Amino acid sequence: MGDVITGLGFDVLWKGSNWLRLLGGLLTALEISLFSVLISLAAGSLLGVLMSLNKKAIDIFSKLYLEIIRIMPQMVLLFIVYFGAARAWGLNFSPETASVIVFSLWGTAEMSDLVRGSLQSIPKAQYESSAALGMSTAKTYIYVIIPQMIRRTLPGTINLITRMIKTTSLVMMIGIVEVLKVGQQIIEANRKSSPNAAFGVFATIFLLYFLACWPISCLSRYLEKKAV
Template sequence: MGFEVLFKGSNFIRLFQGLSVALKISMISVVISIALGMVIGILMALDIPYLKSVFRIYLEIVRIMPQMVLLFIVYFGITRMLGISLSAEVSSIIVFSFWGTAEMSDLVRGALKSIPLVQYESSMALGLTTLQTYIYVIIPQIVRRMIPQSINLITRMIKTTSLIMMIGIVEVLKVGQQIIEANRKSSPNAAFGIFMTIMLLYFIACWPISRLSKYLEKKWET
């Protein structure tokens, strides 16, 4: 069934190394997306007319444009147009952060809009400043409300990193294709075993994140 190629040489280790590359890019992008998404989401919730228009255009660009096209634009287009040198990994982090920040900011905006106005008014009545109101009252509530959607976004970002092979990054899917090609004659069924293994590796990477989400939901409900 093609699984035997995993035990030839260092093929299995190479798959793990490829997965580590994908996870590193996705995790850096997630951290950046959460930080920037919180800030932009709060700005979007303020309903400042000109900012609202700019952020709406930003969201529409991200939602309409496929991530693969964005990767090509940044790595092959912008770098040559501006005459700058960006590695494939840096280009990938820029694209995934650009995408993730838009998605996260919209989640933050929606969560903020769901907080009743009385929460803000009560905080002000207690003498809290606007910053203190957000830090101690609003943000803890929106974090709880955002957990399921945020976890879904994180797992989507991990899975979507498979696109980075298109700009030359040797991640797990690229390694898998290299192994299949190298064993095409000796193991014609290698594709099944390799891709099943890659599917399992992605499951192992995403499943604990999903379980953490379930745990936090149950903990905060009690």
């Protein structure tokens, strides 16, 4: 057993503080996801509500915004914000800031579509009944519409969190030292003593990402079943 672990390069994980470093790298990526998700939730909900109002100017803007963000790979957006903004307007974002900007822009687009969809799926009778009961617009939203909206958007929102976590793995491409980069460093440092470290380290990272996303996916699926 011990030979197999060493042979497959899993042994490097127990050298020094490698486990901690690897987990620290994962945490860096998760932190960026967390910030981006929080911004997306707030901005996306707001935009989604605005989109459901059927105002022409908002519709044109939101359609354009959604189309542009959704057709571009996040990697391209990352390059545009990180390299392009510096060149075009002299805006020098740190890689972390650039990532949060890009993932928030993307998350906001996805979130707003979820919110819009759920708002439009709520029957008009709900608004009319509330009005007939003498509720103000604010009260209608707070007590009738928003509680239903939250229930309908919850599975999609939680799904968005796993998508965000998976997408943040891209940040290594603009130089953030996250889990993949730490993995590469560990492999490089142990090239001589553990030539097979690449297998052990990348298999571990594979598993770490799975362990980070899978429970959230299960929760999303559970809520979806409950909502139906």
